[in-house]
Amino acid sequence: MSVIEQSFTVKFEYKTYFTKEVFSPENEIFRNVIAQDGSKGRRKLFFVIDEGVAQTHSALIPQIKAYINKNNELLELRGEPFIVEGGEAAKNDINLVNQILQAVNDYAICRHSYIIAIGGGAILDMVGFAAAIAHRGVKHIRIPTTVLSQNDSGVGVKNGINTFGKKNFTGTFRPPQAVINDTNFLVTLSERDWRSGISEAIKVALIKDKDFLEQIIADMPLLNQRDIQAMNRLIYRCAEMHIQHIAGKDPFEMGSSRPLDFGHWSAHKLEQLTHHDVKHGEAVAIGIALDTTYSFLIGLIGEEDWKKVIHLIKSLGFALYHPALSLTEDNHHLIIKGLQEFREHLGGELTIMLLERLGKGIEVHQIDNYVMVEAIGKLCELNK
Ligand SMILES: NC(=O)c1ccc[n+]([C@@H]2O[C@H](COP(=O)([O-])OP(=O)(O)OC[C@H]3O[C@@H](n4cnc5c(N)ncnc54)[C@H](O)[C@@H]3O)[C@@H](O)[C@H]2O)c1
Ligand SMILES: [Zn+2]
Known part of the structure; x- marks a missing residue:
């Protein structure tokens, strides 16, 4: 008998920021997260945004575009932001994951590029999953917009969608590059x-x-x-x-x-x-x-x-x-x-x-x- 033994540890580090108006021109958190990622050149960004957020924060997309423009030596927007209906529907439709994978292909999003999710826990779970499986893992930033996603689901390492009628049946453990909690989003939440x-x-x-x-x-x-x-x-x-x-x-819940x-x-x-x-x-x-x-x-x-x-x-x-x-x-x-x-x-x-x-x-x-x-x-x- 012969055996080759293998053992290694992968270190993950990410920060959770607490801020206000993440895409206002003077807020540097988002750009700095990307500037400090160790890669070189302009980074391609693909955004997926919760419809509930896009509708209640109508200035958001123009703000994102202006922010990227201002930092265009570092940031490059690829495609229009993909607006997805929020809530559990987002996790019940595997086609949305396919659409994100399609965008990764169409916009040449590579492992040094970013998929950014802005939304409630459901959107973050679905987009996080797509980001984890595209090219075996594209860099991912989460911008949670509900109380639950800012205090729990968005700051963790899990993602997933619902399949076979079961919650989170298909998903991965994959830490994000960063989490940015913007308190301004909370004002438009339903009761x-x-x-x-x-x-x-x-x-x-x-x-x-x-x-x-x-x-x-x-x-x-x-x-x-x-x-x-x-x-x-x-x-x-x-x-x-x-x-x-x-x-x-037990970050990846082995027990x-x-x-x-x-x-x-x-x-x-x-x-x-x-x-x-x-x-x-x-x-x-x-x-x-x-x-x-x-x-x-x-x-x-x-x-x-x-x-x-x-x-x-x-x-x-x-x-x-x-x-x-x-x-x-x-x-x-x-x-x-x-x-x-x-x-x-x-x-x-x-x-x-x-x-x-x-x-x-x-x-x-x-x-x-x-x-x-x-x-x-x-x-x-x-x-x-
Ligand atoms: N990955 C994890 O570790 C983890 C942990 C706990 C929960 N979750 C998942 O999180 C999901 C629930 O997330 P949730 O409670 O954040 O709700 P949600 O994502 O279902 O969103 C609720 C509604 O709020 C809307 N919305 C989001 N942000 C808004 C804003 N700022 N203003 C107005 N409307 C807004 C959405 O469009 C949606 O209609 C569940 O699928 C749950 O399984 C995941
Ligand atoms: Zn919970």
């Missing part, structure tokens, strides 16, 4: 999208940072009044915790646990059962309420703490319950299938995060379905 991403902050606070949880509780009235400073505080800390977590132990996915096994299933009528962040709020209630029912946390979490979620205007949680087939709750699907997606042993106390999560490998159904009943009552 639902303003609120939706707050649940991801509650999630990390509950499993890792009690002080952050108290800050969210204190800021709750301001968040409800759409106070941008309170939202920026929330986004910054939440993004920071996600970024730290990724670097921490079976996904510690930051508290409340997510049911959230993913609920999104699927409601055909995405319930948004990701809204589903996560319900998922957090459910797993917090379960944690209370099995004696992990006390009643006071349980009520505190439920009160926060409800006061922010989230629903605690959706009728799809109670859908059954052959006397089995369909939502419970989400446990199995969550395990399959990760591989290995079932690993679910629950709460040991406020600010500290605990992983378990078994869920009592009867107690989970009891928790669903409680949420149905509390939601009234």
Whole structure:
């Protein structure tokens, strides 16, 4: 027998910037990210923009063109920006990925060129996937425009689209070149999208940072009044915790646990059962309420703490319950299938995060379905 051993490490580094008006002429972040990438010559840029953003920020595309013009020794726009309908539809249509690949071919976008995505989490996931597979990886900059994408999905390393009726079934782990969070985008969000991403902050606070949880509780009235400073505080800390977590132990999720996915096994299933009528962040709020209630029912946390979490979620205007949680087939709750699907997606042993106390999560490998159904009943009552 003969063996050749192979072992190497690939280092990834990227920065997440927090700014305002990223394409105003005097803002140098975008150009500097590109100037410092180690390549030479003019870099070709291809933009994909969320339609919801393009419509509400009509000056954006002219601003991008002027910005590139001003920096034309370094930047070169290839093609017109590709405007794509935002929301989950973007991840359900594989043709969009093909259209981006077509553009990469047509505009001679190479591995030293950039695909820039501006939009919500769905657009970023879809474009990130296309960028990862074109030429086995074209440089990619993410400019997230929703609360959820600025504090969670856009600052991480995952991308993907939905195939076979399953969320994120096809995708890769691929760090971006940079992430640029521009607070100005947030002002045009719908009420639902303003609120939706707050649940991801509650999630990390509950499993890792009690002080952050108290800050969210204190800021709750301001968040409800759409106070941008309170939202920026929330986004910054939440993004920071996600970024730290990724670097921490298992950036490409080789293990079976996904510690930051508290409340997510049911959230993913609920999104699927409601055909995405319930948004990701809204589903996560319900998922957090459910797993917090379960944690209370099995004696992990006390009643006071349980009520505190439920009160926060409800006061922010989230629903605690959706009728799809109670859908059954052959006397089995369909939502419970989400446990199995969550395990399959990760591989290995079932690993679910629950709460040991406020600010500290605990992983378990078994869920009592009867107690989970009891928790669903409680949420149905509390939601009234
Ligand atoms: N990759 C990851 O690690 C990860 C993590 C969490 C969630 N996600 C994914 O993120 C997606 C949800 O993302 P989302 O919550 O950002 O919503 P979204 O991308 O579905 O966008 C919601 C809506 O807001 C519009 N929009 C976006 N920015 C806007 C702005 N500034 N002003 C006005 N309208 C705007 C969009 O057009 C869309 O209609 C889900 O597909 C979820 O699976 C991915
Ligand atoms: Zn999430």
